[in-house]
Amino acid sequence: MTGDLRHPIFARLYPRMDAATARAGGADHRAELLKGATGRALEIGAGHGANFAHYPPGVTGAVALEPEPTLRARAEEAAARAPVPVAVRAGTAEDLDLDDASFDVAIASLVLCSVRDPVRVLAELRRVLRPGGELRYYEHVRGDTPGMVRYQRYADLVWHHLAAGCRVARPTGQWIAGAGFTVVRERRFIFPESRVPNPAGPHLIGVAVRD
Numbered sequence: 001m002t003g004d005l006r007h008p009i010f011a012r013l014y015p016r017m018d019a020a021t022a023r024a025g026g027a028d029h030r031a032e033l034l035k036g037a038t039g040r041a042l043e044i045g046a047g048h049g050a051n052f053a054h055y056p057p058g059v060t061g062a063v064a065l066e067p068e069p070t071l072r073a074r075a076e077e078a079a080a081r082a083p084v085p086v087a088v089r090a091g092t093a094e095d096l097d098l099d100d101a102s103f104d105v106a107i108a109s110l111v112l113c114s115v116r117d118p119v120r121v122l123a124e125l126r127r128v129l130r131p132g133g134e135l136r137y138y139e140h141v142r143g144d145t146p147g148m149v150r151y152q153r154y155a156d157l158v159w160h161h162l163a164a165g166c167r168v169a170r171p172t173g174q175w176i177a178g179a180g181f182t183v184v185r186e187r188r189f190i191f192p193e194s195r196v197p198n199p200a201g202p203h204l205i206g207v208a209v210r211d
Protein backbone atom coordinates (compact mmCIF):
# COMPACT_ATOMS: atom_id res chain seq x y z
CA MET A 1 0.00 0.00 0.00
CA THR A 2 1.33 3.43 -0.85
CA GLY A 3 1.21 6.72 1.00
CA ASP A 4 -1.31 9.37 1.79
CA LEU A 5 -3.60 11.16 -0.68
CA ARG A 6 -4.32 14.63 0.65
CA HIS A 7 -7.59 16.42 -0.11
CA PRO A 8 -7.93 18.71 2.94
CA ILE A 9 -10.91 20.78 1.78
CA PHE A 10 -12.89 17.74 0.63
CA ALA A 11 -11.97 15.94 3.86
CA ARG A 12 -13.49 18.74 5.94
CA LEU A 13 -16.63 19.06 3.84
CA TYR A 14 -17.40 15.40 3.13
CA PRO A 15 -18.52 14.30 6.63
CA ARG A 16 -21.03 17.20 6.70
CA MET A 17 -22.29 16.45 3.21
CA ASP A 18 -22.60 12.79 4.13
CA ALA A 19 -24.60 13.60 7.27
CA ALA A 20 -27.18 15.41 5.11
CA THR A 21 -27.21 12.54 2.62
CA ALA A 22 -27.63 10.04 5.44
CA ARG A 23 -30.82 11.79 6.60
CA ALA A 24 -32.17 11.75 3.03
CA GLY A 25 -31.80 7.95 2.77
CA GLY A 26 -28.07 7.32 2.58
CA ALA A 27 -28.00 5.66 6.01
CA ASP A 28 -30.60 3.15 4.81
CA HIS A 29 -28.46 2.44 1.75
CA ARG A 30 -25.45 1.72 3.93
CA ALA A 31 -27.52 -0.66 6.06
CA GLU A 32 -28.76 -2.39 2.88
CA LEU A 33 -25.18 -2.64 1.60
CA LEU A 34 -24.00 -4.46 4.71
CA LYS A 35 -27.05 -6.49 5.75
CA GLY A 36 -26.07 -10.14 6.20
CA ALA A 37 -22.32 -9.62 5.73
CA THR A 38 -20.27 -12.16 7.66
CA GLY A 39 -16.66 -13.00 8.47
CA ARG A 40 -13.50 -10.94 8.03
CA ALA A 41 -14.13 -7.70 6.13
CA LEU A 42 -12.00 -5.30 4.13
CA GLU A 43 -13.30 -1.82 3.39
CA ILE A 44 -11.39 0.37 0.93
CA GLY A 45 -11.50 4.17 0.93
CA ALA A 46 -13.52 4.11 4.14
CA GLY A 47 -13.63 7.91 4.41
CA HIS A 48 -14.73 9.04 7.88
CA GLY A 49 -16.09 5.60 8.66
CA ALA A 50 -19.77 6.15 7.84
CA ASN A 51 -20.31 2.43 7.21
CA PHE A 52 -18.85 1.18 10.47
CA ALA A 53 -22.02 1.67 12.52
CA HIS A 54 -23.83 -0.56 10.00
CA TYR A 55 -21.49 -3.55 10.21
CA PRO A 56 -23.70 -6.45 11.32
CA PRO A 57 -22.67 -8.73 14.19
CA GLY A 58 -21.73 -11.49 11.73
CA VAL A 59 -18.69 -9.43 10.76
CA THR A 60 -15.95 -10.79 13.01
CA GLY A 61 -13.52 -7.96 12.36
CA ALA A 62 -12.63 -5.44 9.67
CA VAL A 63 -9.62 -3.76 8.13
CA ALA A 64 -10.57 -0.30 6.82
CA LEU A 65 -8.15 1.51 4.52
CA GLU A 66 -8.26 5.27 4.05
CA PRO A 67 -5.47 7.23 2.32
CA GLU A 68 -6.67 10.75 3.24
CA PRO A 69 -5.22 11.63 6.67
CA THR A 70 -8.00 13.92 7.94
CA LEU A 71 -10.69 11.42 6.96
CA ARG A 72 -8.61 8.60 8.41
CA ALA A 73 -8.48 10.36 11.78
CA ARG A 74 -12.29 10.63 11.71
CA ALA A 75 -12.51 6.95 10.74
CA GLU A 76 -10.42 6.04 13.77
CA GLU A 77 -12.96 7.82 15.99
CA ALA A 78 -15.81 5.99 14.26
CA ALA A 79 -13.97 2.68 14.67
CA ALA A 80 -13.83 3.24 18.44
CA ARG A 81 -17.67 3.37 18.46
CA ALA A 82 -18.23 0.56 15.94
CA PRO A 83 -20.19 -2.56 16.94
CA VAL A 84 -17.41 -4.84 15.65
CA PRO A 85 -13.59 -4.52 15.83
CA VAL A 86 -12.33 -2.25 13.02
CA ALA A 87 -8.62 -1.62 12.38
CA VAL A 88 -8.15 1.60 10.39
CA ARG A 89 -5.02 1.81 8.25
CA ALA A 90 -3.47 4.08 5.63
CA GLY A 91 -3.42 2.74 2.10
CA THR A 92 -4.66 3.04 -1.43
CA ALA A 93 -6.69 0.27 -2.97
CA GLU A 94 -4.63 -0.22 -6.12
CA ASP A 95 -1.86 -2.01 -4.19
CA LEU A 96 -3.15 -3.93 -1.20
CA ASP A 97 -0.45 -5.12 1.17
CA LEU A 98 -2.73 -8.00 2.19
CA ASP A 99 -2.57 -11.75 1.68
CA ASP A 100 -4.37 -13.59 -1.11
CA ALA A 101 -7.77 -15.05 -0.18
CA SER A 102 -7.61 -13.58 3.33
CA PHE A 103 -11.04 -11.87 3.49
CA ASP A 104 -14.64 -13.10 3.39
CA VAL A 105 -16.14 -9.80 2.31
CA ALA A 106 -14.86 -6.65 0.60
CA ILE A 107 -16.75 -3.34 0.80
CA ALA A 108 -16.58 -0.58 -1.80
CA SER A 109 -18.87 2.31 -1.01
CA LEU A 110 -18.79 5.54 -3.04
CA VAL A 111 -15.14 4.88 -3.76
CA LEU A 112 -14.73 3.20 -7.18
CA CYS A 113 -15.73 6.61 -8.58
CA SER A 114 -12.65 8.14 -6.97
CA VAL A 115 -9.81 5.64 -7.18
CA ARG A 116 -7.16 6.26 -9.84
CA ASP A 117 -7.48 2.81 -11.45
CA PRO A 118 -10.78 1.05 -10.69
CA VAL A 119 -10.06 -2.02 -12.83
CA ARG A 120 -6.82 -2.62 -10.95
CA VAL A 121 -8.63 -2.09 -7.63
CA LEU A 122 -11.21 -4.73 -8.58
CA ALA A 123 -8.39 -7.14 -9.46
CA GLU A 124 -6.84 -6.49 -6.06
CA LEU A 125 -10.17 -7.02 -4.27
CA ARG A 126 -10.63 -10.29 -6.14
CA ARG A 127 -7.13 -11.38 -5.11
CA VAL A 128 -7.63 -10.76 -1.39
CA LEU A 129 -11.12 -12.30 -1.28
CA ARG A 130 -11.43 -16.04 -0.77
CA PRO A 131 -13.23 -17.96 -3.55
CA GLY A 132 -16.93 -17.49 -2.83
CA GLY A 133 -16.25 -14.31 -0.88
CA GLU A 134 -18.47 -11.29 -1.45
CA LEU A 135 -17.85 -7.88 -2.93
CA ARG A 136 -20.49 -5.54 -1.53
CA TYR A 137 -20.79 -2.28 -3.44
CA TYR A 138 -22.71 0.98 -3.16
CA GLU A 139 -21.61 3.25 -5.97
CA HIS A 140 -22.85 6.06 -8.15
CA VAL A 141 -22.38 5.01 -11.75
CA ARG A 142 -22.85 5.80 -15.43
CA GLY A 143 -26.48 6.46 -16.37
CA ASP A 144 -28.47 4.19 -18.62
CA THR A 145 -29.60 6.63 -21.31
CA PRO A 146 -27.40 8.28 -23.97
CA GLY A 147 -28.58 11.72 -22.82
CA MET A 148 -27.56 11.07 -19.21
CA VAL A 149 -24.18 9.68 -20.23
CA ARG A 150 -23.52 12.75 -22.38
CA TYR A 151 -24.48 14.99 -19.45
CA GLN A 152 -22.20 13.01 -17.11
CA ARG A 153 -19.28 13.28 -19.54
CA TYR A 154 -19.64 17.07 -19.58
CA ALA A 155 -19.98 17.12 -15.80
CA ASP A 156 -16.80 15.06 -15.47
CA LEU A 157 -14.80 17.87 -17.09
CA VAL A 158 -15.15 19.83 -13.83
CA TRP A 159 -16.59 17.38 -11.26
CA HIS A 160 -13.33 15.61 -10.42
CA HIS A 161 -11.66 18.95 -9.61
CA LEU A 162 -14.40 19.72 -7.07
CA ALA A 163 -14.80 16.26 -5.54
CA ALA A 164 -11.30 14.92 -4.92
CA GLY A 165 -10.97 12.98 -8.16
CA CYS A 166 -14.54 11.58 -8.25
CA ARG A 167 -15.90 10.86 -11.76
CA VAL A 168 -19.57 10.35 -12.53
CA ALA A 169 -19.52 8.54 -15.90
CA ARG A 170 -17.77 5.33 -14.82
CA PRO A 171 -19.48 2.06 -15.87
CA THR A 172 -18.59 0.50 -12.52
CA GLY A 173 -21.27 -2.21 -12.67
CA GLN A 174 -19.88 -3.49 -15.97
CA TRP A 175 -16.35 -3.43 -14.60
CA ILE A 176 -17.39 -5.48 -11.57
CA ALA A 177 -19.12 -8.07 -13.74
CA GLY A 178 -16.01 -8.28 -15.95
CA ALA A 179 -13.54 -8.62 -13.10
CA GLY A 180 -14.08 -12.24 -12.10
CA PHE A 181 -17.21 -11.74 -10.00
CA THR A 182 -20.75 -13.05 -10.42
CA VAL A 183 -23.36 -10.46 -9.53
CA VAL A 184 -25.95 -12.17 -7.32
CA ARG A 185 -27.97 -9.13 -6.28
CA GLU A 186 -28.10 -5.61 -7.63
CA ARG A 187 -30.49 -2.70 -7.29
CA ARG A 188 -30.31 0.33 -9.55
CA PHE A 189 -31.87 3.60 -8.47
CA ILE A 190 -31.59 7.38 -8.63
CA PHE A 191 -30.46 9.10 -5.45
CA PRO A 192 -31.25 11.67 -4.38
CA GLU A 193 -34.45 12.18 -6.36
CA SER A 194 -34.34 15.71 -7.76
CA ARG A 195 -36.07 17.80 -10.40
CA VAL A 196 -32.78 18.88 -11.93
CA PRO A 197 -30.92 15.71 -12.97
CA ASN A 198 -27.92 15.07 -10.73
CA PRO A 199 -24.96 13.69 -12.71
CA ALA A 200 -24.07 11.56 -9.68
CA GLY A 201 -27.68 10.36 -9.32
CA PRO A 202 -27.60 6.87 -10.87
CA HIS A 203 -26.61 4.39 -8.11
CA LEU A 204 -26.11 0.68 -7.63
CA ILE A 205 -26.21 -1.37 -4.46
CA GLY A 206 -25.16 -4.94 -5.00
CA VAL A 207 -23.44 -8.12 -3.99
CA ALA A 208 -21.05 -9.96 -6.32
CA VAL A 209 -19.40 -13.26 -5.48
CA ARG A 210 -15.75 -13.90 -6.31
CA ASP A 211 -15.56 -16.69 -8.92
Ligand SMILES: C[S@@+](CC[C@H](N)C(=O)[O-])C[C@H]1O[C@@H](n2cnc3c(N)ncnc32)[C@H](O)[C@@H]1O
Pocket residue numbers: 005014018044045046047048049050051065066067068071091092093094108109110111114115116117
Ligand atom coordinates in the same frame (compact mmCIF):
# COMPACT_ATOMS: atom_id res chain seq x y z
C1 LIG B 1 -16.64 9.96 -1.64
S1 LIG B 1 -15.50 9.37 -0.47
C2 LIG B 1 -16.37 7.93 0.16
C3 LIG B 1 -15.93 7.55 1.54
C4 LIG B 1 -16.64 6.31 2.11
N1 LIG B 1 -16.31 5.13 1.38
C5 LIG B 1 -18.12 6.50 2.20
O1 LIG B 1 -18.87 5.58 1.79
O2 LIG B 1 -18.56 7.53 2.73
C6 LIG B 1 -14.24 8.63 -1.50
C7 LIG B 1 -13.11 8.05 -0.68
O3 LIG B 1 -12.20 7.36 -1.54
C8 LIG B 1 -10.89 7.57 -1.04
N2 LIG B 1 -9.92 7.27 -2.10
C9 LIG B 1 -9.57 8.04 -3.14
N3 LIG B 1 -8.63 7.42 -3.89
C10 LIG B 1 -8.41 6.22 -3.30
C11 LIG B 1 -7.57 5.11 -3.61
N4 LIG B 1 -6.78 5.13 -4.69
N5 LIG B 1 -7.59 4.04 -2.79
C12 LIG B 1 -8.43 4.02 -1.72
N6 LIG B 1 -9.24 5.03 -1.38
C13 LIG B 1 -9.24 6.12 -2.17
C14 LIG B 1 -10.93 9.01 -0.59
O4 LIG B 1 -9.87 9.34 0.27
C15 LIG B 1 -12.29 9.08 0.07
O5 LIG B 1 -12.25 8.69 1.40
